[in-house]
Amino acid sequence: MPKITPNYLEIKASDLPASKAFYEKAFGFAFTDYGPDYAAVEGGPVQIGLAAGREPVAPMPTLESDDLEASLAQVTAAGGEIVREIFAFPGGRRFECLDPSGNRLAIYQPG
Numbered sequence: 001m002p003k004i005t006p007n008y009l010e011i012k013a014s015d016l017p018a019s020k021a022f023y024e025k026a027f028g029f030a031f032t033d034y035g036p037d038y039a040a041v042e043g044g045p046v047q048i049g050l051a052a053g054r055e056p057v058a059p060m061p062t063l064e065s066d067d068l069e070a071s072l073a074q075v076t077a078a079g080g081e082i083v084r085e086i087f088a089f090p091g092g093r094r095f096e097c098l099d100p101s102g103n104r105l106a107i108y109q110p111g
Contacts, residue, residue, distance in 0.1 A: 007046060008046065008047045008048075008049065009046060009047070009048050009061055010050075010051055011061065011101075011103050012050075012053050012055065012103065013050040013052055013053070013103075014052075015101060016036075019099055019101050019103075020050060022079060022100050023041070023048075023099070025074075025077070025078035027063065027074075029041045029048070031050070037052035037053075038050065038051050054101075060096075060105065062106040062107075063105065063107050063108075064109070064110065065108065066109065068094070068095070068109040069086070071107050072095055072107070080097040080099060082096075082097050083096050083097060089108075091108065091110060091111075092109050093108065093111060094108030094109070
């Protein structure tokens, strides 16, 4: 059986400029633009692309943080809508938010 590992996540963005600004401010991501309808964060273990549009509905990306409370404050300052406050789960703690296009994200801290 072949080894298959995640290396790219594409998220739909109904408002690409607003989504880019959110991810830049909330997480410090730096995007490369590929025309007017696509931008990508490259160079990490999992690369992220923002594609203009609403379909298909994307899965919930999960981002790891080393300081969950600071991440919550940063996401809030960037305009993220917190839809689930920090809670414990078997792998640690996390919160969930919406980006400007309505994509739901989980930010967690292992523990």
